[in-house]
Amino acid sequence: MIYLENLFTTLYAALLSENTREKIEKTILSIALFSFFVHLILIYLVKMDIIPNFNESELLQNPISSIYTPFSFILVYEVYLLIFYLPKSFTTYITKQYEIITLIIIRKLFNDLSALELTSNWFEIKGDLQFTYDLIASLLLFYLIFLFERQGKKKLNNKLEDKPIIERFIKSKKIIAVILVPLFLIMAVYTFMNWSFAVSMASDEILEFNSINNLFFDQFFTILILVDVILLLISFFYTNQFHKIIRNSGFVISTILIRLSFGVSGLTSTVLIVVAVLFGLTIIVIHNKYENESLASNV
Numbered sequence: 001m002i003y004l005e006n007l008f009t010t011l012y013a014a015l016l017s018e019n020t021r022e023k024i025e026k027t028i029l030s031i032a033l034f035s036f037f038v039h040l041i042l043i044y045l046v047k048m049d050i051i052p053n054f055n056e057s058e059l060l061q062n063p064i065s066s067i068y069t070p071f072s073f074i075l076v077y078e079v080y081l082l083i084f085y086l087p088k089s090f091t092t093y094i095t096k097q098y099e100i101i102t103l104i105i106i107r108k109l110f111n112d113l114s115a116l117e118l119t120s121n122w123f124e125i126k127g128d129l130q131f132t133y134d135l136i137a138s139l140l141l142f143y144l145i146f147l148f149e150r151q152g153k154k155k156l157n158n159k160l161e162d163k164p165i166i167e168r169f170i171k172s173k174k175i176i177a178v179i180l181v182p183l184f185l186i187m188a189v190y191t192f193m194n195w196s197f198a199v200s201m202a203s204d205e206i207l208e209f210n211s212i213n214n215l216f217f218d219q220f221f222t223i224l225i226l227v228d229v230i231l232l233l234i235s236f237f238y239t240n241q242f243h244k245i246i247r248n249s250g251f252v253i254s255t256i257l258i259r260l261s262f263g264v265s266g267l268t269s270t271v272l273i274v275v276a277v278l279f280g281l282t283i284i285v286i287h288n289k290y291e292n293e294s295l296a297s298n299v
Contacts, residue, residue, distance in 0.1 A: 012174055015181045016084055028077040032070035039066040064113050071107040076188065078103060079220065083180045087173040090231070091152030091284065094251050095145060097224060098277050101258050102141040104217060105134050105273070130266060137270045144277045151284045169238045176227060184220070191216040218262035225259055228252040243290035250283030 014020065045051045046060045082096035112131045232248045239245070257276035261269045 008175065008178065011178050016087075016174075016177055021080070021084055024080055025077060028073050028080075032073035035073060036066055036070040039069040065111050067110040068107055071103065071110065075100060075103055075107065075217075079184055080181075083177050083184070086177045086180070087170055089152070090173075090248075090251075091148075094254070094280060095149055095152065097221075097255060097258065098141065098145050098148065098280065100217070101221075101261075101273055101276075102138060102145065105138050105141070105270075109134055109138065130270075133267050133270045137274050140274055141277055144274075144281050148277070148281045148284060151281070151288055154288050165238050169234065172234050173231070176230065180223075180227065183223070187219060187223075188216060191219070218259070221255060221259040221262065225252065225255050228255050241294075243287050243294070247283055247287040251280060254280035254283070 040063060042051070043060055043063055043066055078096060078100045082093060082100065085092040085096060109131065112127065112134065116128055116131060228248075229252055232245075232252055235244065235248050254276045257272050257279065261272040261276070264272070
């Protein structure tokens with residue numbers, strides 16, 4: 001038993017310590033910068049007909065699209081941060097989910113910018129309309145996330161002193177976090193290898209932009225739903241407070257709505273994402289009011 005605890009402590013320090021986070025941050029940002037220049041060079045090589053553009057990929061047609069690649073690596077770092085904050089703060093963990101889906105929309109905007117048709121028929125062109133929807137959605141999400149974080153801080157300010165029961169819950173979340181790091185790493189490597197194979201086979205379906213934009217993250221949010229459900233079930237061992245159970249259940253619903261957005265396209269997908277974050281914000285606002293009333297009545 002002591003051996004397992006020591007092994008867990010070693011693994012947690014190796015994968016999720018502050019020192020590890022700083023190293024991963026520097027490494028990923030360096031890779032992101034390098035990938036930006038590589039993508040930019042490839043675009044100009046295609047433009048000069050030095051190399052062919054297989055399947056007329058949208059990502060190799062305009063220099064603005066080169067921003068898409070470093071953003072993909074930044075998203076990978078955001079995935080790591082989500083796992084990093086899971087044992088530390090549940091609301092920060094949920095916030096990271098919302099930040100990731102918002103960055104996915106922002107990343108898509110950079111590609112859509114390169115394909116805009118600047119004409120007087122703006123609202124009749126499907127691509128331009130979707131760009132407008134995503135642009136408005138990104139602003140709404142940015143503001144909703146700001147409100148969600150503020151509500152999360154209010155909850156922390158009202159937090160009672162830690163008890164042994166809370167420490168056990170945190171330990172459970174640390175175990176989940178340690179499992180998630182290698183799991184998501186394997187998923188990311190598998191997804192990249194699978195996509196690379198599809199590129200080499202020149203598969204139209206895999207190289208379609210919507211498929212590329214959802215690459216990895218549809219499976220990622222599927223796993224997050226399972227994680228959220230596990231956290232919900234574990235929380236029953238440590239609390240029987242109605243408002244906390246409803247809060248945790250609401251966050252599961254929010255994550256499911258985000259996952260559903262990957263199964264549809266166009267305005268429906270954008271609306272599902274905004275509704276998911278708005279639902280999460282509403283849940284935490286009501287939860288905080290409920291907790292404040294409970295604390296006031298116990299004084």
